[in-house]
Amino acid sequence: MPTQNDIPVAQRLSDPKRSPQKQSTPANPISRSLQAVPWWGYSLAVLAFLSPIVSTRIWFALNANATNQAQATTAAPTEISQPVAAQPPQAIPTVPFTNPAKPTSNPTSDNPETIAKEPESPPDLFGHHPYSEAPLNQLRTIGRAGDGYEIKLREAAAKSYLKMEADAKADGVDFVVISGFRTIAEQQELFFEISKQRNQTPAQRAKVSAPPGHSEHHTGYALDIGDGAVPSANLSTSFEKTAAYQWLQNNAAKYGFEMSFPPNNPQGVMYEPWHWRFVGDDDSLITFYKKQSRSSSFIKKP
Numbered sequence: 001m002p003t004q005n006d007i008p009v010a011q012r013l014s015d016p017k018r019s020p021q022k023q024s025t026p027a028n029p030i031s032r033s034l035q036a037v038p039w040w041g042y043s044l045a046v047l048a049f050l051s052p053i054v055s056t057r058i059w060f061a062l063n064a065n066a067t068n069q070a071q072a073t074t075a076a077p078t079e080i081s082q083p084v085a086a087q088p089p090q091a092i093p094t095v096p097f098t099n100p101a102k103p104t105s106n107p108t109s110d111n112p113e114t115i116a117k118e119p120e121s122p123p124d125l126f127g128h129h130p131y132s133e134a135p136l137n138q139l140r141t142i143g144r145a146g147d148g149y150e151i152k153l154r155e156a157a158a159k160s161y162l163k164m165e166a167d168a169k170a171d172g173v174d175f176v177v178i179s180g181f182r183t184i185a186e187q188q189e190l191f192f193e194i195s196k197q198r199n200q201t202p203a204q205r206a207k208v209s210a211p212p213g214h215s216e217h218h219t220g221y222a223l224d225i226g227d228g229a230v231p232s233a234n235l236s237t238s239f240e241k242t243a244a245y246q247w248l249q250n251n252a253a254k255y256g257f258e259m260s261f262p263p264n265n266p267q268g269v270m271y272e273p274w275h276w277r278f279v280g281d282d283d284s285l286i287t288f289y290k291k292q293s294r295s296s297s298f299i300k301k302p
Helices: 009-014 029-036 039-085 112-117 155-170 184-197 202-206 237-241 243-255 282-294
Strands: 139-144 150-154 175-179 222-227 257-261 272-278
Touching: 139 155, 150 155, 150 175, 155 175, 155 243, 155 257, 155 272, 155 282, 184 202, 222 243, 237 243, 237 272, 243 257, 243 272, 272 282
Parallel strands: none
Antiparallel strands: 139 150, 175 222, 222 272, 257 272
């Protein structure tokens, strides 16, 4: 008779009633380890994972903020300076600062338009240009008059004239220097006293002698020359017939001299073949030709 033990082994094992104990499944070691970690451990792990990401985002945010601030600081002066540069001149206060220690200047003299309209020197008078006196310390004696009066010219003109006089003498021509530098006071006496003696009006007198302050002799560059062999021709148009005049015509330019008042000169002054001026350096050239250019004496007319 079959016994209970004869139940097939497979049936016994599969029959739950006959199995006094359930067969346990071996536990996974990873699962067992995760189950052993407390809850706060997982929190720390999450924080450790997120910390680099959060730190990186914060760094980028701070860096972007600093860059924006730097750009705003750099752009600020440009935005401020543009309106200032574009301000019209009228925005500048027109009330000048007045130093109480100094007297207030004449408003007319500070006006640019008034200054531009003011002439640099007195106007022409009877065709004669105005000239200032040469400094006395720049004059040099070139001869003496019969009464011992020293005849002087400026240094450069005096040196050139003495050389010219010596060369003319070597050619057999004897120059006589009659007049050189004159002060304004001397010109006043020459102009007014002689005009009274000769019963001349100022306009008539100006044909043969410049008014005070308008004589080329004031400059120290002009002189009157005569011929020692023909003294009767001195200060006369007949001087043009002398050997001295012919020599000057042929050679004076080599020494920087020219005749001031040739026939039919633009200034309307009487022909004076004896009156010569030095134009052999910058100052003398400007002294005479700037005056003439200003009065348009040498502008060609159509």
